[in-house]
Amino acid sequence: MSAQREMKEKNPWQTPVMIIITVIGVIAIVALVTVAVLQNRPLLQKYKYGIVLDAGSSHTALYIYEWPAEKDNNTGRVEQTHSCKVKGPGISSYASAPLEAGESLRACMQEAEKLVPGKRHHETPLYLGATAGMRLLNIENSSASDKVFQAVGDALQKFPFSYQGARILSGQEEGAFGWVTVNYLDDRLKQGLETTGALDLGGASTQISFVSNNYDGSESPRNSVTFRLYGNDYNLYTHSFLCYGKDQALKMTLAQMAKEGPATVFDPCFHPGYTATKNYSILYDGPCVSDRKPQAALATFTHTGKGNFLQCQEAVKSVFNFTYCKYSRCSFNGVFQPLLQGPFGAFSAYYFVMNFLNLTDTSIPLETVKDSLKRYCATPWNQIMLLHPDVKLKYLAEYCFSGTYILTLLTEGYNFTSKSYSDIKFIKKIKSSDAGWTLGYMLNLTNMIPAENPDSPPLPHVGYVSILSVIAVLLFILFILFILSLRPLWPRCSKQPQIV
Numbered sequence: 001m002s003a004q005r006e007m008k009e010k011n012p013w014q015t016p017v018m019i020i021i022t023v024i025g026v027i028a029i030v031a032l033v034t035v036a037v038l039q040n041r042p043l044l045q046k047y048k049y050g051i052v053l054d055a056g057s058s059h060t061a062l063y064i065y066e067w068p069a070e071k072d073n074n075t076g077r078v079e080q081t082h083s084c085k086v087k088g089p090g091i092s093s094y095a096s097a098p099l100e101a102g103e104s105l106r107a108c109m110q111e112a113e114k115l116v117p118g119k120r121h122h123e124t125p126l127y128l129g130a131t132a133g134m135r136l137l138n139i140e141n142s143s144a145s146d147k148v149f150q151a152v153g154d155a156l157q158k159f160p161f162s163y164q165g166a167r168i169l170s171g172q173e174e175g176a177f178g179w180v181t182v183n184y185l186d187d188r189l190k191q192g193l194e195t196t197g198a199l200d201l202g203g204a205s206t207q208i209s210f211v212s213n214n215y216d217g218s219e220s221p222r223n224s225v226t227f228r229l230y231g232n233d234y235n236l237y238t239h240s241f242l243c244y245g246k247d248q249a250l251k252m253t254l255a256q257m258a259k260e261g262p263a264t265v266f267d268p269c270f271h272p273g274y275t276a277t278k279n280y281s282i283l284y285d286g287p288c289v290s291d292r293k294p295q296a297a298l299a300t301f302t303h304t305g306k307g308n309f310l311q312c313q314e315a316v317k318s319v320f321n322f323t324y325c326k327y328s329r330c331s332f333n334g335v336f337q338p339l340l341q342g343p344f345g346a347f348s349a350y351y352f353v354m355n356f357l358n359l360t361d362t363s364i365p366l367e368t369v370k371d372s373l374k375r376y377c378a379t380p381w382n383q384i385m386l387l388h389p390d391v392k393l394k395y396l397a398e399y400c401f402s403g404t405y406i407l408t409l410l411t412e413g414y415n416f417t418s419k420s421y422s423d424i425k426f427i428k429k430i431k432s433s434d435a436g437w438t439l440g441y442m443l444n445l446t447n448m449i450p451a452e453n454p455d456s457p458p459l460p461h462v463g464y465v466s467i468l469s470v471i472a473v474l475l476f477i478l479f480i481l482f483i484l485s486l487r488p489l490w491p492r493c494s495k496q497p498q499i500v
């Protein structure tokens, strides 16, 4: 008789009991893990969409945002997946032909219709927000502005999205939502990290928004916006300067130079050799410049470049008023501004201009930046055209002014110093999304940033399943050990088989 057989005969219960225990144990573990996996498996990824049209003074842009359907509340999950630049000028330029304002949006809207999955069209919110161009048109001619909105609304409602309306954002909203966008994309809000200030330069207005330890909103409350986001309170300082976007600032500066109504305006902000005949009327249309009209203006003037950065800076300064301030401290035009507190992200035209000028690196000392701009402004116009044959002439002619304006606005206007200048980062995008007010606006209107931090599971799915499996195996081993420890109590007959 073999030893094995002898054992079996000595303990006939042992093998069947062990097999049954093992089978039950394995079935129990498989069942436990299967239930845990099925119960907690991530749902099939589905996405939701939102569309925002930024109707700016110089142009309109459409942005499509996307986020996982089951994670509406999580920071950093909403991403811009597409942008479309509307052909033609901003909607405020269609005051005399409002229907064309609506028509101009068609191509970008058709693109959006293709990009957002058909079954999501009806639940996709569509917003249009207009900024300083329409603010100015509304001041100048409110019925014309109403007609433009009517036409734009009619055009947008023809698309299958969930149209949520078109309206003018206040300067305060534009500043605050730009700040929300930057800090949301940087994941600073949910984590309660120190925030980044937002500097936005458009064509017709400019915004500055930041949180300062020295500002609780009591001084100049109209500059205060309070938020409670993810369980943190923010007291934001924000101000929007209407007319201080770079196109309107250029008009104001030129109108100031031409206030005596000369036949030729020698302009230090344009390159030497630049010359163009312009209508005087372009200098005085619109509320930003209408009060600068000379008594007896000619019909046209010759606009001649001189290319002198320092003189240009003096000319730009003349459109800022630094003489009165009823608060403890001001930026310009009597507007309160607390002590600057960085870091800052500077976007829109700040980025376009500084990027063109190769001056986005703020670790370069401010004096070196000014020297570089000095050389650029002094470069003859025909040389500039040869160096940049692909850039639109209108943009190209204005970069000396724009660069000078940006440095003057930052240093003289907002009081950035040679030291704090390096706290500024010129940005276009954060991750895949453009910096600007549109994302913050949509997050706010869709309630996607909660006031309190949502409870989240302490473990990710994979960690949860692994821990569950390990515990199940340990329990099984303990169970086996327990059964084996009962061995002495197993029936005696099994221990001493009778050998005949």
Ligand SMILES: Nc1ccn([C@@H]2O[C@H](COP(=O)(O)OP(=O)(O)OP(=O)(O)O)[C@@H](O)[C@H]2O)c(=O)n1
Pocket (backbone or CB within 6 Å): 055, 056, 057, 058, 059, 090, 131, 132, 133, 201, 202, 203, 204, 205, 206, 245, 246, 247, 348, 349, 352, 353, 395
């Ligand atoms: N490659 C580019 C693109 C734009 N611009 C300038 O940047 C400004 C537009 O900035 P944007 O943020 O688009 O302003 P808008 O939304 O049109 O203006 P606002 O917010 O004031 O209504 C305009 O002066 C435009 O001439 C530029 O210099 N270079």
